[in-house]
Amino acid sequence: MEDSLRQREKSRLLRVTMPDGEVICYNRSSETFIETLRKLGSENYSKINLMVAGVPFFSKEIYPKFKDTMKELCDGWYVVMTGGTSGRYIQLRSIAQQLGINMEVELGDNFITTKAKTEHTRAKRDDKLLVKFPSGEYAAGENPIDTLIDAIWQIEPEKILRKELEYKGKPIITLSKKFNGQVQVGKNYWLTVPGTTKEKYKMLSIINLMMKLGLEITLI
Structure with missing residues (x-):
């Protein structure tokens, strides 16, 4: 039972429709998540009140205890990546609500995905x-x-x-x-x-x- 639930979680996808109508949906929820945050722009990160284990969700510094899970966004900003697809779904919905924007966030397993545009980003991180x-x-x-x-x-x-x-x-x-x-x-x-x-x-x-x-x- 536990193994089947874990497998189901792996197959779930995020799909985000930005206020301008652009759809972001990659075959990995983490890539959809990061690309969505980049599209929102660094000028919005300081307006978002989210915490993870007692530290701000967005930061311009690397927290030592999260150094392996923090991912670079843009303009020197990083995000703490914790939790799975469901957690990212909740976080994006909270962000949209806090910013007061019409950003649709969906969770499912039958979305049409596009190829991630993160090859250059992976190279940079490596x-x-x-x-x-x-x-x-x-x-x-x-x-x-x-x-x-x-x-x-x-x-x-x-x-x-x-x-x-x-x-x-x-x-x-x-x-x-x-x-x-x-x-x-x-x-x-x-x-x-x-x-x-x-x-x-x-x-x-x-x-x-x-x-x-x-x-x-x-x-x-």
Whole structure:
């Protein structure tokens, strides 16, 4: 009985009809869910009051306990992906209600699906960042965020702060948390973390150039 229920859950699909009439329906509910959230636009995420296990549903920072389930949306925003198709159905209906938009969300198993447009997104998520120091030491974490933080530790946050280096108009290191998405990299230092792997690569390249560190920075 339990196995049959689990199988039935796997086969269920989400179909979303946006206010402009566009229909989003892929053969995986997670892809339909992510694409719908992207279509809603990052300007709406801060208006949505949803919580998951005590943390905001949308965030510009990676929560350590959810780092394996948070998915990138756009403009540096992430979403916590928990629960199955039924949970995503409820979440999307709640979002539509909170935003006051005419977005139809359906749950079924006989919808006509289209091919997901997420190949480029998967490639981006699978990117790895590798940093080699002139000493031969590497900064190479399990994910690009860990690699960036490890590299900043080795470079030393205080030295970056003294250089007053910025990325896209924001200081790379601050003495207190001033922006969403910053992570602590020392008792008194906070690192501004770009949203994508490519942006992390660019930030490290600027630090390398301005501080003449001789780093080898690679996107794998």
